[in-house]
Amino acid sequence: MTATMHGSPAIGDFDGIDLDMLIRQGFRPVPVSALRALTPEVLGIDLAPSEAAADSAPGSHIEVAVPLPDGPAIRHYSLLAGPAESLRVAVLREHHSRGGSAWLHANLGSCTSLLVRGPRDTFGYSGTGPAYFVAGGIGITPLTAMIAAAAAAGRDWHLLYVGRRQESMAFADALVREYGSDRVTIHITEAAGRPDAVSAAEDWASVRQEPTTVYSCGPMPLMRALEIGFVDHPSISVICEDFDDASEPARSAPHLGGTASAGAPRSDPPTDTAPDTEATGTDEDFIVELGDGSEIDVPAGCTIIDALNNAGVRTLSSCQKGTCGTCETVILDGQADHRDSVLSAExxxxxxxxxICVSRACGRRIALDL
Ligand code: FES
Structure with missing residues (x-):
């Protein structure tokens, strides 16, 4: 069955059962107000303003449901800098995409609405002390909002923006124009090779009198180099978030029942958000009780999501590794053995x-709002 929602092929393309599930899980249709080709490969999308966006932290993202043939795919897109209530994102056409970004590039011209949930913050920008931003490619998107916040607050900051070619760097000219080349360093790898981001950040931070935070979003090697380079550093801490669209091929296949697939900015949050409560680290079998009273066995070695999907229960997921927040599910009764890095210690x-993609039950039974 195909559901229809007036004027929006994007939403009308969802199977009716999937559409019901998405609405139940908090997705809502949001009108597309403008599209802009920022580069041949980067599409800018303006959605209708949202009050929720005004309250969101810099670096927050929205989830967009995309109707792929295998079922809904959930993609995460960071909000760009802009007026307080604007919902403005940029979508890179991924060469190795499993379909989400390609679908958006091909079909958005005829869409009047998208199914959207959020915004939500998993990055963890905080507004104190010097800030050194390191962006790789489309990873610049969440940093644009952080930079705007830093500049507005009079914070001491600098941006190292790395890209293969100048023409593929959607925000390079605008950022230099707005903030000046003393604040923004553009590094073109085709001309200058890979940057030494660790040395660049260290040099910049070394003349500051306060501890510096390095915020980075981009390819994994770039962020890992920063994390390793500053591990245990006395005055530099690192907060990273990556765009998993770039690693889509490495992700698991879409689930039975139209479960979403990958494509999420992953947060590597500060250590105070690491799993910390009664995690057993072992896999015992247990039972999940659903809202209608039915029960699903979750064997050792099987995730809750896989057990649900094997039983034909539709769920939403994206990263499948406890880092994006898409599969967050309300606990009705029982205790979770948390293994994610999205939720805080509190x-x-x-x-x-x-x-439910990684966490399990403490004990033999847990009741979930599914
Ligand atoms: S699917 Fe990303 S946290 Fe579960």
Whole structure:
């Protein structure tokens, strides 16, 4: 069955059952107000303003449901800098995409609405002390909002923006124009090779009198180099978020029942958000009780999501590794053995929700709002 929602092929393309599930899980149709080709490969999308966006932290993202043939795919897109209530994102056409970004590039011209959830913050920008931003490619998107916030607050900051070619760097000219080349360093790898981001950040931070935070979003090697380079550094800490669209081929296949597939900015949050509550680290079998009273066995070695999908229960997921938040599910009864890195230590303790792609039950039974 195909559901229809007036004027929006994007939403009308979802199977009716999937559409019901997405709405139940908090997705809502949001009108597309403008499209802009920022580069031949980067499409800018303006969605209708949202009050929720005004309250969101710099670096927040939205989830967009895309109707792929295998079922809904959930993609995460960071909000760009802009007026307080604007919902503005940029979508790179991924050469190795499993379909999400390609679908958006091919079909958005005829869409009047998209199914959207959020915004949500998993990056963790905080507004104090010097900030050194390191962006790789489309990873610049969440940093644009952080930079705008840093500049507005009079914070001491600098941006190292790395890309293969100048013409593929959608925001290079605008950022240099707005903030000046003393604030923004553009590094073109085709001309200058790979940058030494660790040395660049260290040099910049070394003349500051306060501890510096390095915020980075981009390819994994770039971020890992920063994390390793500053591990245990006395005055530089690193907060990273990557765009998993670039690693889509490495992700698991879409689930039975139209479960979403990958494409999420992953947060490597500060250590205070690491799993910390009663995690057993072992896999025991247990039972998940659903809202209608039915029960699903979750064997050792099987995730809750896989057990649900094997039983024909539709769920939403994206990263499948506890880092994006798409599969967050309300706990009705029982305790979770949290293994995600999305929820904070306090949220783990509260036992109100859990990430069912990685977390398990403490004990033999847990009741979930599914
Ligand atoms: S699917 Fe990303 S946290 Fe579960």
């Amino acid at each position: 949220e783990h303790m509260a036992q109100e929700t859990m990430m």
